[in-house]
Amino acid sequence: MNDDKTPTLQKGRDHVMSIDLGSIISKLNELLLISAFLFGGFLAAFHISLVVWTFRDIRSRSRDLFSQLLATLLVFVFNLLGLFLYFILRPRETLAESYERALEEEALLRGIEERPVCPNCGQPVEADFLLCPGCHTQLKKSCPDCGRLLYLPWDICPYCGYPVPPQEPAPPQEIEEVEEEIVTT
Known part of the structure; x- marks a missing residue:
């Protein structure tokens, strides 16, 4: 050991x-x-x-x-x-988000400002329409002297100075009545 x-x-x-x-x-x-x-x-x-x-x-x-x-x-x-x-x-x-939001707001405001609507039915109408295409309400009248479009409450043509009696908006005509007038003329 x-x-x-x-x-x-x-x-x-x-x-x-x-x-x-x-x-x-x-x-x-x-x-x-x-x-x-x-x-x-x-x-x-x-x-x-x-x-x-x-x-x-x-x-x-x-x-x-x-x-x-x-x-x-x-x-x-x-x-x-x-x-x-x-x-x-x-x-x-x-x-960029702020700019986009400003553009959207501007577009919405333009859309509201630029689009006239019919006072009777609210349908969008063009500025040179005499009648609403939806409900046939008279929107404007023509000047008998120069032929330019005038708003119904105006009593004088701002373009030529011709006196025009003011007119209230006519009640909307029924579609059938308008069709009958078109057929008869």
Whole structure:
């Protein structure tokens, strides 16, 4: 047997264990260092991407250079808290959305202003119609002198100055009566 009190097998295992534990700790230290470096790089890239996104977003929402600079610096200095504040303070619409909304409103107003309607049935009529095509209500009258169209309540032609007696709108005729008049003429 061995004159040493501990067996050689035991000594070898302890020796291997101490070497393995030291190498594991050094490998773990390297792994943690690499992980911390990668995580720090990710956080830096995330921070830069937030700043770039904020700059692009505020540029699409405002033409004011001071607002653009302030919003970008807010996110650059305060990171996520700055982004949260930016979301609260930023303009609700982008410039493109605001422009589209203004165009839609203008088109709606033009549509309302430009389209005359029949006072009796509400059907859209043209400016030069004498009668409503839907309910046959008289909309305008002709000047006997110059032939231009006049509104019914007018008592003088603004184009030639001819005096015309004012006329109230005639009640709508039935379609059959109009058809009979067309057939007889």
